[in-house]
Amino acid sequence: MALPLLAAIEISSDEKGLSSADLSRLGHAYLEITDNNANDAVHYIFNNFAAYHTVANVTAVSDNAVIAEILNAGAARAVVTLEQYAALKGAFADARLAVQVANAAEAKELPKAVGLFVDAAVVAEVKEKERCILASFKSVSIDSALEVAKLGATPIIPRDQLTVDPEANPGLIPVAAIVTAKITSDREDGLxxxxxxxxxxxxxxxxxxxxxxxxxxxxxxxxxxxxxxxxxxxxxxxxxxxxxxxxxxxxxxxxxxxxxxxxKGAGFCHLDTATCFGPHRGISKLSATLLDRKANAPAGSYTARLFSDSKLLRAKIMEEAEELCDATTPRDIAFEAADLIYFALTKCVSAGVSLADIEASLDAKSYKVKRRQGDAKGKWAEKEGIAVAKPVEEPKPTTDAPAPAVATPAAPNDEGRIVMKRFDASTATEKELDDILRRPAQKTNDIMGIVGPIVSDVRARGDQALLDFAAKFDKATTLKSPVLKAPYAPELMALDEETIAAIDISFENIRKFHAAQKEDKPTVVETMPGVKCSRFVRPIERVGCYIPGGTAVLPSTALMLGVPALVAGCKKIVFASPPRPDGTCTPEIVYVAHKVGAECIVLAGGAQAVAALAYGTESVPKVDKILGPGNQFVTAGKMLVSNDTSAGVSIDMPAGPSEVLVIADSDANPAFVASDLLSQAEHGVDSQVILVAVDLTEEQLKRIEDEVHDQAVKLPRVEIVKGAIAHSVTLQAKTIEEAVRLSNVYAPEHLILQVRDAAKVVDMVEHAGSIFVGAWTPESVGDYSAGVNHSLPTYGYARQYSGVNLGTYVKHVTSSELTEEGLRNVGAAVMRLAHVEQLEAHRRAVEIRLEHADRK
The missing domain is CATH 3.10.20.810 (Phosphoribosyl-AMP cyclohydrolase)
Incomplete structure (x- = not known):
């Protein structure tokens, strides 16, 4: 059967029309490639392989070697001319090609596995049920697309002419209508x-x-x-x-x-099993078990040790690989292979790699048309007595064109090193820099469909929904109430004296800095005689502070959100944080709630906590503003409720994964630089860290990279660090001015200046959430105790948003007070503008007063 639909996309404007998420659900896309955009197309196909397969029209590409690169990058099919096919057949599988033909006669000469690319007008003529037929349109409409689809061909429709919501976009072609057009039913009800x-x-x-x-x-x-x-x-x-x-x-x-x-949740079946055919088996079952163990494995258990001890896990993988190699009988081979898969999958789950990611990588390899020689490498070949051939030197390029900015690993011969890719920013184009600085993709739009039902359920069922979600997502099956109310029992905040002292110091520093931001008196201006205008501050009455749980306990976030609310004078402060499996809240958060006067703690996480704060429940008080970071479900929930006028709630800012950009010159201490990069990389696998190295030599860069690796392998969250470093980069810049320009383009959440005369560089910074100046100012002091707020704009939003501050918790009210003289002075202008805008009642409100004054 043919593909249901191909959305035609453009590399330069790939966000037009159908969203990337919707394109992914469609599963297939169409790309027209020329000699001019071929290099970009190769990167685009490779980077989007896991999201959707691409049919690449290469009829305008003159070099067959480039066509091979496009297929090697993962294009599902290449559309070629008859002349190109004559030159290419035999080099690639027929199923990877589709030939552009003008009529049925040309089609008949081609093998059945070769697809056809035809004008929609001749689809009926070349109709062949066993063929993949791709139909292009001079002008496409819903009727013409449906007609082609019903004939069994695949319509190619520009992305900006497609929609998944025909009610909201009545002029566009509905994706669902095309997908279902060729589906038949033998049921009386047509289902x-x-x-x-x-x-x-x-x-x-x-x-x-x-x-x-x-x-x-x-x-x-x-x-x-x-x-x-x-x-x-x-x-x-x-x-x-x-x-x-x-x-x-x-x-x-x-x-x-x-x-x-x-x-999501317990499973597909109404019996709470993974499938209607019983529980998962084999590798699917193992993956689900490991994901559960990662979240809930008891401290000290073997699996917990594997997740936290990268050296132990590495040793077990190599041990089991060797035992598999030594096994000889089918039974032993199966036994040892199962062990190896267990440890390999543990490593994957630890780094946030799913089975789907592994399978996408396998599929990508199967699409390659360039085959490796497949020789064993280095010490492994030597151990088995295999001679290792010297690598063949790559031919030098024959053109004088500048080479693109290619990522180069700093230490290509050191297997297993934790190292960031390097780019030379001085030779990169603006587009290459944009690609390099692109943050890991967020899927807020993708998960709105998941978050929506959760929010609706909490709104409809209140406390019971919160309890159900706590049992399902947080394993808090014994929780009786979703709210912990003040005053808090001393045993709920039992902490050691050292932790109490640390929280108290941080509390006081944060309080001082935010108290200094207070506006002591109203602004009063007499704009003209008798016309007095004022502006004054009022605290937001009810605020909800979301404190994430998940992979770390975050009392610092409770401080950063709660202390400014206290200083601002908010009348009602509500905390929300996921419960622990035993139904309790972490004592550090309870202690902070006690210090800031929070009236209760909502024992809920994710979108369900956001919904409870936005709408209120039987036990949870409704708030006017929701603040705090969180995962993509929290972010999606905040965006959803803030756009619902019936909720009447605002949010602090959009949020994404944590990030840091460090600018370092030759004065920087490599150990300091590495520690700052790793302090953000350990937040999560979706975090990103960037080093901008100012005129550093290879030796100086190597010292920093050595420190990154050496420090990282000693961290308990090393697997998370590896995931973050995988999409983090080092940019090499020539001057401090170039380095700051790159930072301003990126607009980081945290900017660290480890350069000479760092204080003077601050004036050059235009966009950053918070700046950490000089060698003795690690970002972690801002996270905890210096006094500045750590709830900051991420994902480039530092261009538009401030971090949380006292102003986040207040609103400004204006007032006007006029005397009779004042109304006479300004009245004529008011009446004239009201007349221009044809708002007669506005004009009369002034005129009546002036007439009354004249009669006195």
Missing amino acids: LTTIVVDEQGVALGLVYSSPESVKESFRTGTGVYQSRKRGLWYKGATSGAVQELVRIDADCDGDCLRFFVRQ
């Missing part, structure tokens, strides 16, 4: 048989779909099906076992849909 599978293709269960439910699935990004009794079935809306839609396709006969989903 479409649908198999639901996880990302590995394991069947979760059988359901039914309709064109309407498919439309809703694409629109919401979740699993939505057609119940034979109850109409549209939003999977997980009541149970919490929601599904994030990955993509939709169909079987070869076009009579069965397949939904790929990421299943």
